[in-house]
Amino acid sequence: MVNVKKTAHSLSAKLKLKHIPTQAVTPTLILMLTLFAFAFPVVETANAQEILFSDGFQSGEISDEWTFYGDPVSVINSVNGNPAPSFNNNGDSMWSSGIKSRQTFRIHDGLVIQCDIFLSCHPRGTWVGSFFGIHDPALTSGNSEPSIVVGFKYLYSGELDWKQPHLEGKLVLVVSRFYSNETNPVLIHMNDWLDGWHTFKIEISPEGLCSYFVNDSLISNVQASFPDSLDEVGIFLGGRATSWGTALHDNLLVYVP
Ligand SMILES: [Ca+2]
Numbered sequence: 340m341v342n343v344k345k346t347a348h349s350l351s352a353k354l355k356l357k358h359i360p361t362q363a364v365t366p367t368l369i370l371m372l373t374l375f376a377f378a379f380p381v382v383e384t385a386n387a388q389e390i391l392f393s394d395g396f397q398s399g400e401i402s403d404e405w406t407f408y409g410d411p412v413s414v415i416n417s418v419n420g421n422p423a424p425s426f427n428n429n430g431d432s433m434w435s436s437g438i439k440s441r442q443t444f445r446i447h448d449g450l451v452i453q454c455d456i457f458l459s460c461h462p463r464g465t466w467v468g469s470f471f472g473i474h475d476p477a478l479t480s481g482n483s484e485p486s487i488v489v490g491f492k493y494l495y496s497g498e499l500d501w502k503q504p505h506l507e508g509k510l511v512l513v514v515s516r517f518y519s520n521e522t523n524p525v526l527i528h529m530n531d532w533l534d535g536w537h538t539f540k541i542e543i544s545p546e547g548l549c550s551y552f553v554n555d556s557l558i559s560n561v562q563a564s565f566p567d568s569l570d571e572v573g574i575f576l577g578g579r580a581t582s583w584g585t586a587l588h589d590n591l592l593v594y595v596p
Contacts, residue, residue: 388451392442392574392593396424401438408482409436409577416587421455421536425589430579432466437577439485443476446488446543446565446572449596453540454576457587458508458533460495464583465504468494471588472513472541473572485575488515489549489563491539493532495584508533510558512551518563524551526558536589542596 394402399415407413409428413436416427430436444450452473460467472490479486492511498504508529514521532553540552547563574593580586 388594388596390592390594391444392440392591394426394591395589396420396426399424401426404441405438406441406482407436407438408484408575409434412436413438413577419457419585419587421457421589425457425587426576427587428469428576428578428580430577430581432579432581435468435470435484435577435579437470437485437575439474439476439479440574443571443573444473444593446473446569447545447567449545450543450572451540451592451594451596452574453538453590453592454491454588455536455590456493456532456539457536457585457589458493458495459586460497460533460584463497463499464581465496465500466579466581467584467586468492468578469576469586469588470494470578471539471574471576471591473543474575475569476571476573479573485573485577486515487513487575488518488565488569488572489513489541489543490575491541491551492578493529493539494578495533497583499583510553512549512559512561514549514561514563518547518565518569519561521561523561524559538590544596 409430411429413429414427415424417424428437454471456469458469470492473488474485475488490513494509496503496506496509506527510526510529512524537554542550547565549561549563551558576588578586
């Protein structure tokens, strides 16, 4: 997890030592100051990452920092979240729906995207999934589906999935074929993360190594090569959420590794 930045307060500044009379600096005072320093250590900020973008949907609305794609459009789930409210992609059985960030981010400095996901589906059901990642805004105009550069998809396929039944929890680690020769890993029967909130994260190094984590456990790496022409990228959240289950996102964070 990212350490939320906290302002470091200097102990001497707090106690205004310069205003203490010289005669008051006794061994007892020095001992007290030493004990105080151990009890309230100064918070280190040197390693805290700079957060470029975040959204926990606490306003209860999908803000104008996002644009919508897909039909029906995505909505807020005001009852559930980590904490509530959260984002419901609201896609249907045919197509995914979601949102794309208006803000863009430099990919060549490296980029980390993490998001909490809640996925639940009836054992027979399907067409329920939560996706997120980065997309190329140059290839994704208006309200069209994002052209995925790198993404994480967690979805469920029960027996009603006529194409691939009984795969159950399915994790797809996407890197566009434009940027990697490796086959995208697809893991099936990944049911440990159903029915609860879990943190999914993609770390992209400046060298293009894409590392996929769930709850800080490394799932797999995929090596990509991003051309200079791909510079600024957008973030997207989306997927499908039919009546067979629930697919929610919360606590999106974007930062430089
Ligand atoms: Ca929330």
